[in-house]
Each structure stands twice: as structure tokens, then as C-alpha cells.
Amino acid sequence: MKLVKSKIEVRAEIARLKSAGARVGLVPTMGYFHEGHLSLMRISRRQADYTVVSLFVNPIQFAPGEDLEGYPRDPERDLDLARKEGVDLLFAPDKKEVYAPNASTFIEETSVSKGLCGQSRPDHFRGVTTVLTKLFNIVTPDLAVFGRKDIQQLMVIRRMVRDLDFPVEIVAGPTVREPDGLALSSRNLYLSKEERRRAPDLYRGLQAAARALAEPGAELAGVLESARREIERNTGGQVEYISAVDNDMAEVKQASDCSYLAAALQLGSTRLIDNVDVNTGDLSN
């Protein structure tokens, strides 16, 4: 596995590969790899000839007061894990390599990004779309893999790729969960022992709500309201939102229009998100 820190070296390596006809896959990450990240790397390895993983804690997707400084980092371990997965190139630029001091150009997705997490994190998705545009332009991947846990991020990226005609196929990987159902996240590290024990009730509440919606005559607002109460009681946290949305992350009024139930939970100092796909019937998403 090559470890590369400069854009120019990535470009040179990719140009060489592309001229040899290789199909390149990209897995963008902020590092501190868990099984969720590794599963995305495996998807890329299966679908592409050459897998690039980017590791960059992107400052512009954090608001002041969010956990940029404390975001967990372990580059040595990440290097080791990526190597074991058969990743071909790990692109780990520093901040200076990514952003000019007077950088002034941003990608604004103005619809899919506005609800759910976009309400409490108004500049978050602009940071995500901007850094991904840069990564797409540097790596020029044929495909890029994202997890379904961040369902709104996935849908914002799909919309951006469609709207801006990026020649990149967006591949979605299923959410990887702990045995008790908690979706893997680098932020789970922040949970106290007691919070960790109660955290799976976010997912259980979403599953229960999805089952309730499938009942004949289910009333959407009521289902969401009792799920909110249930999750708050069982976790001891605060539900920031629990919403029934369509594929474009717009809130729906009727159970029959719902594609996903998505929620964010503030549990102590940790903000957790999760979602279930109500259409596949596979509530494990």
C-alpha cells in the first residue's frame, strides 16, 4: 500500500493507472477506522481494480464548538488496518495541502441538505460536498463508496453528483452495527459506559416505529411522537429530530410516502444519528 500526502503524487499515480485502463474506487473517510469503514473498503475492492482511501478530518464540515479538535485520530492504526484490507493507496493530506489560506469556493446543495442534520448543522453539508468535489477532482475515481448510516449525506452526495455531472458512480454500503444494534461510529468512543449500554435504544426505537408504520391505519405523527418519547425514556438522551422522509430527505405527511425514518439523538456530550429503510422491510439497513 502506498501512503501519499500530496495531491500531485496522487494525480501521477492515478494517471498511470488510468492509462493502463484500471477502474479506480475511492472511499473518503475521516479516519479512526472501524468495521464500517473497512466494509466500504471491501466494497471498493470488489468493484474496482484499485482502491484509494482518503483520510482527512475535514475542518470545514465542523461548526465552531463542534468536536473538530477532539475528533478521534489514530493514523498508525488506520495505516495498518487499510493495509490489511488490501487498500492500494492511502491519501492522507494535511490541512495545508487541502485548503489554501484564502480558499473561497464552496459547493452548496440547497434542498436535500436542508432538513434533518442540516437544521442543527447549517454549514456541515457544504463542508462535505466541497471536500468531496476536491477529492473527486484529485482522485478522479470511477466509483466512490459511502455508508448508509449517514443517509442524508449519501443522498446529498447523490444529488450533487447528478446536478454537477460528476463522472463518478456512488455506491452505498449497509450500516454496520454492534451485536446489540448500535450503528458503528467513531463518535461512539465518546459514550460513557452507561450511555453506551443505553445507546442501542435509538435503533430499537426506529425499528419499532417502522413496524408500527407498517400496520394498517398507522398515523404517522403519532408514531413519530411515541417513538421520540420511547427513545428519550430508554436512552436518557434528547431526540434532536425523528423524521419520516422520502428519498430526497424531504419530510412526508403520510406513512405511504415514507422511505426512511431518520433520527439524531444527543446522549450526554455525544450526538448519534441512525436511520432505517422502511421500504426494503430490512429494518437493519
Place this chain on the structure above:
Amino acid sequence: MKLVKSKIEVRAEIARLKSAGARVGLVPTMGYFHEGHLSLMRISRRQADYTVVSLFVNPIQFAPGEDLEGYPRDPERDLDLARKEGVDLLFAPDKKEVYAPNASTFIEETSVSKGLCGQSRPDHFRGVTTVLTKLFNIVTPDLAVFGRKDIQQLMVIRRMVRDLDFPVEIVAGPTVREPDGLALSSRNLYLSKEERRRAPDLYRGLQAAARALAEPGAELAGVLESARREIERNTGGQVEYISAVDNDMAEVKQASDCSYLAAALQLGSTRLIDNVDVNTGDLSN
């Protein structure tokens, strides 16, 4: 010359060329070709193996009330002129091919685009950067050519390409002028005979101001103020702005920091822009 209306056909053609190692040049235009456009096509022909010209009157760079509907169009003549210049592919999509009805992703350049024309046309450059991002992603050119007449547009594009890491070289072509100095523009068509006769005094006023700035002890604000008065008296129009700016289009306070003098003039119903490069000494820019 190939005339292509669909993105998918452009992509197929470019993929074929690139796999054969061709260097691709792009000249983005809104059509109604004049010698300025043709000079950009010649630059691309010299620097690239294969020249794509795009012809698309981009609705999202016009504000309501601007001249989108009346913008001059003559696709038959354009086809003929491009063919004569040896253009390899003319990409002339319709609006539906370019924008989905619910398109929601835009490129926002937040610094270089804000002064000068950005003051009176607040969404203009966002329309320009968005359509260019799409064209870059569809055509994947190695270089793209833009005229220096739209100096702010050129600098916004350079900033965008740097900030978003587009693998495209931006090449600038000199402003092409009528014998009396008027910069070529599709919008010159709107001028009455009398307005046309007086329009070159915009450029003359900019040249005179640049010469005045080169004098020892020149006082910037005074030079700009008398240039404004002079241009308004000679043309009978209204100067929207006349500004001394640096390479990032930020207004400067001292003559020694000035890279360009740029102006916009409202002459009857027509809005004209022009600029001179005060550093090259070549005031014909």
C-alpha cells in the same frame, strides 16, 4: 465537425479520444459568435489536439429582468463559423439536457465574485461557476479558454479551479476589439447607431485613467472620479462602477497595488463592461 446535443455522446467521444492520448481543449460560449469567440477557438486549436466548443445560453447566470429571452441567438451561423475554425465538436445541449427540474446544487465563490459585476448581479457568477463545473465534468478538458474582456469571470474561474482542484488549465485570450476600440461583445448588437458611435469612449476613458495612474504622484480616487465623469460625458451613459483592483478583483487603495482598471457602463438599455491591465503597460489588454 461533430454537432452533439447529449452529454452521453460527448462523454463517449471524449473517452475515445482520451484513451488515444489526445489533449482536449474546451471553449465555453453562449453562442452568437464574433471574432472574440473565434480567437479563443484558435487558441484552443493551437494548444490542444481536439477542440470542443460548448454553446449554451445558461439561464441561471441571468437574473429575472435581465436579457435571457432577448439574448442574441443564431445557431446555424454559429455552426458554420465553428466548422470554418476547425472546431472538432460543438456541444449544443438544450436546457433540459443541462438542468434537472429540481436541480439544487450550486458553486459559490465567495470572494473574487463579490465586487464589480457581483454587486449588481449577485447570482451571476454562481450561475457561471455552476455551469462550468458541469461542463468540466462532462467534457473533462485538459485546458479551457476564456476571454480577458470578462476579467472578473476569468479570475473567478481561476479561483474556483484552484479551490476545487479541477485538473483543467485555464488559458486567457486577449480582448478582441473593433478598429475604434470597442471590445467585441454579443451585446453590442443592442446598441443604437448613436450609442455604438459613442461606446468606444468607455475603453478610451479606461486607457486615459491607466496613463494618468502611471504618472508620478497620481492620486487613485481622483483619477477614477475624473474617468467616471469623462466616460459619462463622452458616452451619455451611466458608469455602474469604475474600479482599481488587484488580481483577486479586490479594490485597492493605492495606484501601485492596482492590476486592472475595470468598468461597467449602462448605455441606454445595454450594459457594457471593459478593463485594462495596468501592469503589462499594454493597455489594449
